[in-house]
Every structure is written in structure tokens, then in C-alpha cells.
Amino acid sequence: MGTSEEKQSMENKQDGVRLKYVKLGYHYLISNAMYICLLPIIVALAHLSIEDLVHLFHQHQLSLVSVTLVCTGLTVCLATLYFALRPREVYLLDFSAFKPDPSLMVSRETFMRQSKDTNSFSEETLAFQRKILERSGYGQKTYAPEAALEVPIDPTMAKARKEVEMVMFGAIDQLLAKTGVNVKDIGVVVVNCSLFNPTPSLSAMVVNRYKLRGNILSYNLGGMGCSASLISIDLAKRLLKDQSNSYALVVSTESMTLNWYGGNNRSMLITNCLFRLGGAAVLLTNRSSERRRSKYQLMQTLRTHKGADDKSFKCVVQQEDESKKVGIMLSRDLMAVAGEAIKTNITMLGPLVLPLSEQLLFLANLIGRKVFKMKMKQYVPDFKLAFEHICIHAGGRGVLDQIEKNLALTRWHMEPSRMTLYRFGNTSSSSLWYELAYTEAKGRVRKGDRLWQIAFGSGFKCNSVVWRALRTIDPNKEKSNPWTDEIEEFPIHVPDISPILV
Incomplete structure (x- = not known):
């Protein structure tokens, strides 16, 4: 009986391998269909001799000079039109993901000790x-920030400013040192931070610290969540369209x-446990x-907003609880909402x-399911x-x-996201840049590689x-690179334990 099952299992594996190669062959056939169709024409042209071409030329009584002038004029017109109308390409010159001082490390035991010392949580809450x-x-x-490691925890506006200054300026200093760009050449600054929006703004703090020029286009994005870094990239790209030979700093x-x-x-309470200290600075140029x-x-930017749907709009909300204490409420619908947004x-x-x-x-597959009502899984x-x-927001x-x-996806594709979650935790919008830094530190990025960031x-x-x-x-x-000193330790196996909510 066991031998029969093993034989069946082996046959199923062989069928799976055959199907894999059939699909791979189909992919290459379709991808190179144009070249395959052109092959007969190329073969036919290859058999034409010089005498055949000269005979064809004289048969139509074409003037060499007139043909040359027409072709040259047409080429110049098309080239001028192309360079005038083509959008300016946007490049990522370099980026920097901030690595905090070791004194700010927070283990699980440290976190629980700090939570207990606040004397504001019940035993059931601590267990949760x-x-x-x-x-x-x-x-x-x-x-974690310095204020969260103090006993007792004493959050103030001054300490919050100190936190963001440490992260933002630390990342920007590293970035400017790597690129050598003169700050006076930076024409756009976009800073995103969802939950801390002081006056003057964070973007104004950057302008003041680095003495950026007076006509700088400065934007401060607040309340836009963990996908705000990619929104900032999209905004910077749009702003660079109206500026020639400029740089955009995204923080x-x-x-x-x-x-x-x-x-x-x-x-x-979940956000207390999951959010960690981090930040990144990115320099774009046209x-x-x-x-x-x-x-x-930069090849593509694509933004999807589900805010018109009430359930989506209300799944992550900053609000007061029954005791008038402010926090971030995560709805039980979060997973379903996130799945739908990602699918769209x-x-x-x-x-x-x-x-x-x-x-x-x-x-x-779509025609089969929708038009012919065939019972099949969505492809x-x-x-x-x-x-x-692939870098997926951690x-x-x-x-x-x-x-x-x-x-x-394979474990290899998920490795940058999972290792970022393990090493740095959820650093909100900056997590994508820790993931890209991980990919670079592993030596995986080759010329021509395509990379997808999704948040x-x-x-x-x-x-x-x-x-x-x-x-x-x-x-x-x-x-x-924040991974350089310890990249040889990764990837690390993380035991499979059922997650809670997120």
C-alpha cells in the first residue's frame, strides 16, 4: 500500500515538473512571438544580393540624393519631436536607511518590563x-525611542522632536555623504510622518537644518499611513516633471x-507592540x-485608494478609548480590507x-469564468x-x-520583508527601504533587474x-547600509506561530 502511494506521489511530482516546463516554454514563445514572426522576412532579405537591391532601386527610378534628404529630414523631425515630448526620466541616485544606536535596542523582555512599569495595564492586558x-x-x-525606554515613560513634545531629528537628520547626513550632492541643487523636499505633525513642520525642520534654497518646493505629508513613502516618491516624480536638472529629497x-x-x-494595544523606531532618506533626480x-x-508608480468604502476608511483610526486615552484602533476587518486593496x-x-x-x-481565465460560466479557480x-x-511592507x-x-511567492522573494520584520520590526513607511538595503547587502541586485515595492x-x-x-x-x-555588519547572520529561521491580526 505504501509503495503504491509513493509511486503515485512520485508521478504527481513528475507531472508538476512537466507542467512547469510547459508553462515556461509557453512564456518564452509568447514573449518572443514578434521575433519568430519576423524570422521569415529576415531569411528572405538575407537571400537578396546587392545586385537585386540595385536593380530594385533603378526599377523605381529613385534619386539617391532625394531619398537621402527625405530620410534625413524625417529623422530630424521625429528625433526633435521625441526629445521634446518624452517625459523626463527619474532616477534613484541613492538612499539611506537609518540604524539607531545600540542603546535604543528593545528586546521582548525589555518591552514587557516597560509596559509593566507604567502601572497602567491590567494583568490580562499584559498577557495579551x-x-x-x-x-x-x-x-x-x-x-524604540529614548522616551519609551525611560522609567517612568514621560512623552513630551521636546522628546518627540528629538526623536524625529535623530532619525531624519541621521538618514539625510548619511545620504548626502554617499552622494556628494550640493544641498543648494535640491529643488524638492517631501517628508512623510503620519502621527507627529508639529509646527513648524518636519519638512521645514529639514529646510532649516540644511539651509536649503528659498524657492524649494517643500511638502509635509501627515496621516497617510504606512504606504506614505511610495506616495512621497510619486509626488516627487510629478514635481520633478516641472523642474529640469534637479534633485528631490524624500524622507x-x-x-x-x-x-x-x-x-x-x-x-x-497592538500598535504599541508592533511599531518600532526607524526612517529613511531617498534622493531622486531627473x-x-x-x-x-x-x-x-523609476519605471512605474501606481496608487490605489479605497477610502470611499466606509469599512476600509474605518479599519485604522486614531481615536480616544473609553477612558479618553488616545491610540490607534485596528479593526477586525483589517486583514480583509488589506487583501482587497492589494488585489485591486x-x-x-x-x-x-x-x-x-x-x-x-x-x-x-476571466472569459471562461465570466462569459462561459465555467467552474474554475481565478488565475x-x-x-x-x-x-x-519584491519588497512588501513589513x-x-x-x-x-x-x-x-x-x-x-518563494521564501527567497519574501526573505527581505521577513528579515526586516525580524530585525527592525514595523518601521511604518520606511520598512521598504530596509528591505531594499537587505537585498543590496546580500549582493542580489544585478544590472537590469526589476524591483517591485508594494505598501x-x-x-x-x-x-x-x-x-x-x-x-x-x-x-x-x-x-x-544598516545590514552590512551583520548580513552574514541572515536569513534567520523564525518559528511558525499563528499570528494575531497583523
Whole structure:
């Protein structure tokens, strides 16, 4: 009996391998269909001799000079029209993900001790927080702001400012040191931080610190959630369209100091346990002269907003609890809402990035299900054919599990997101840049590679950005990469424990 089952299992595996290669052959056939169709014409032209071409020329009594002039004029007109109307390419010159001082590390035990010392949580609430930490997929070296590590915890506006200054200026200083760009050449500044919006704004703090020029286009994005970094990239791209030979500085961070929740509402306690200290700075440019030393070219930005739906709008809300204590409430609908937003975003992104072979399979499946009412599963396109690297916002273990399953991604593709969650925790909008830094530190980025960043957050929003590597990234030549000193330790196996909510 056992031998029969083993034989059947072996046959199923062989069938799966055959199907894999059949699909791979189909993909290459469709992707190169144009060249295959042109092959007969190329063969025919190859058999034409010089005498045949001269005879054809004289047969139509064409003047060599007139043909040359017409072709030259047409070429000049088309070239002028192309260079005048083409959109300016946007390049990612470099980026920097901030690595806090080791004194700000917070282990699970440290977090629980701080929570207990506040004397504001019941025993049941402490037990709930401990369970969240155990199932979070976090390691023992995530970071928290100084104010959260004090006894007693004493959050103030001054300490919150100190926190964001440390993260923002630390990331920007590293970035400017790596690129050598003169701050007077920066024409755009976009800063995003959801929960801390002081006056003057964070973007004004950056302008003041680095003495940026007076006509700088400065934007401060607040309340836009964990996907705000990609919104900032999209905004910077649009602003660079109206500026020639300029740079755009994008800074993404989150502040925890004034957003510690001290109540016992479980749906509002999760953010205490999951959010960690971090930030990143990115330098974009539309200078063609900078293409040679830039890392990536911006290919696509795609934003999806589900805020018109009440359930989506209310799934992540900053509000007061029954005791008038302010916190971030996460709805039980969060997973479903996030899944729907991601589905909408990738459905719109697919036609822009997927090879024709995958689009045809998706279309055939759609027609079969909707038109002919055939009972078949919805076909999920293979995004691994469109991208070499995928960075998914490290918002929580549960969401990563669902995306890995639904998109049939490999552990290798999920590794940057899972290791970022383990090492740095959920750093909100900046998590994508820790993931990209991980990919670079592993030496995985090769010239021509396509990279997809996707993030989701309150509102509810899901946003995607697609990059193409302009050069191979040598990890030994990278400066200020937060993973460099410990990259050999990763990937680390994280035990499979059922996550709670996110």
C-alpha cells in the first residue's frame, strides 16, 4: 500500500515538473512571438544580393540624393519631436536607511518590563501584549525611542522632536555623504510622518537644518499611513516633471514618543507592540548626467485608494478609548480590507508589468469564468516573471503570510520583508527601504533587474512602485547600509506561530 502511494506521489511530482516546463516554454514563445514572426522576412532579405537591391532601386527610378534628404529630414523631425515630448526620466541616485544606536535596542523582555512599569495595564492586558510579541516574528534587536525606554515613560513634545531629528537628520547626513550632492541643487523636499505633525513642520525642520534654497518646493505629508513613502516618491516624480536638472529629497519616518497608548483596549494595544523606531532618506533626480551613477530608474508608480468604502476608511483610526486615552484602533476587518486593496492594486499593475503570456492566461481565465460560466479557480498571474525582487511592507506577519500564499511567492522573494520584520520590526513607511538595503547587502541586485515595492496603510491605501536596476550593486562598496555588519547572520529561521491580526 505504501509503495503504491509513493509511486503515485512520485508521478504527481513528475507531472508538476512537466507542467512547469510547459508553462515556461509557453512564456518564452509568447514573449518572443514578434521575433519568430519576423524570422521569415529576415531569411528572405538575407537571400537578396546587392545586385537585386540595385536593380530594385533603378526599377523605381529613385534619386539617391532625394531619398537621402527625405530620410534625413524625417529623422530630424521625429528625433526633435521625441526629445521634446518624452517625459523626463527619474532616477534613484541613492538612499539611506537609518540604524539607531545600540542603546535604543528593545528586546521582548525589555518591552514587557516597560509596559509593566507604567502601572497602567491590567494583568490580562499584559498577557495579551506578551502573546502578540511572541507571535509577531520580531527578534530581540528592534529599536524604540529614548522616551519609551525611560522609567517612568514621560512623552513630551521636546522628546518627540528629538526623536524625529535623530532619525531624519541621521538618514539625510548619511545620504548626502554617499552622494556628494550640493544641498543648494535640491529643488524638492517631501517628508512623510503620519502621527507627529508639529509646527513648524518636519519638512521645514529639514529646510532649516540644511539651509536649503528659498524657492524649494517643500511638502509635509501627515496621516497617510504606512504606504506614505511610495506616495512621497510619486509626488516627487510629478514635481520633478516641472523642474529640469534637479534633485528631490524624500524622507520617510514615524514617531512613537507621543503615540504610546496607555489604555486597556486590545484593538488599540497592538500598535504599541508592533511599531518600532526607524526612517529613511531617498534622493531622486531627473538629471540625465546622473544616470551613470544612479542605482535605479523609476519605471512605474501606481496608487490605489479605497477610502470611499466606509469599512476600509474605518479599519485604522486614531481615536480616544473609553477612558479618553488616545491610540490607534485596528479593526477586525483589517486583514480583509488589506487583501482587497492589494488585489485591486496588483490587478491594475498587472497589465503594465506582466509579460504578454501571463496577460493572455489571465484573460482566458476571466472569459471562461465570466462569459462561459465555467467552474474554475481565478488565475493568479505569476509576478515572479515580471520582477526579480519584491519588497512588501513589513507591516505584520499575517499580511506577509497571506501575500506569499496568494501570489505563490518563494521564501527567497519574501526573505527581505521577513528579515526586516525580524530585525527592525514595523518601521511604518520606511520598512521598504530596509528591505531594499537587505537585498543590496546580500549582493542580489544585478544590472537590469526589476524591483517591485508594494505598501499598504490607513485610508485605506495600497501603492506600488517599480524600479529597474541601472547597475550591479556591489555590497562591498556600499556605505552606511544598516545590514552590512551583520548580513552574514541572515536569513534567520523564525518559528511558525499563528499570528494575531497583523
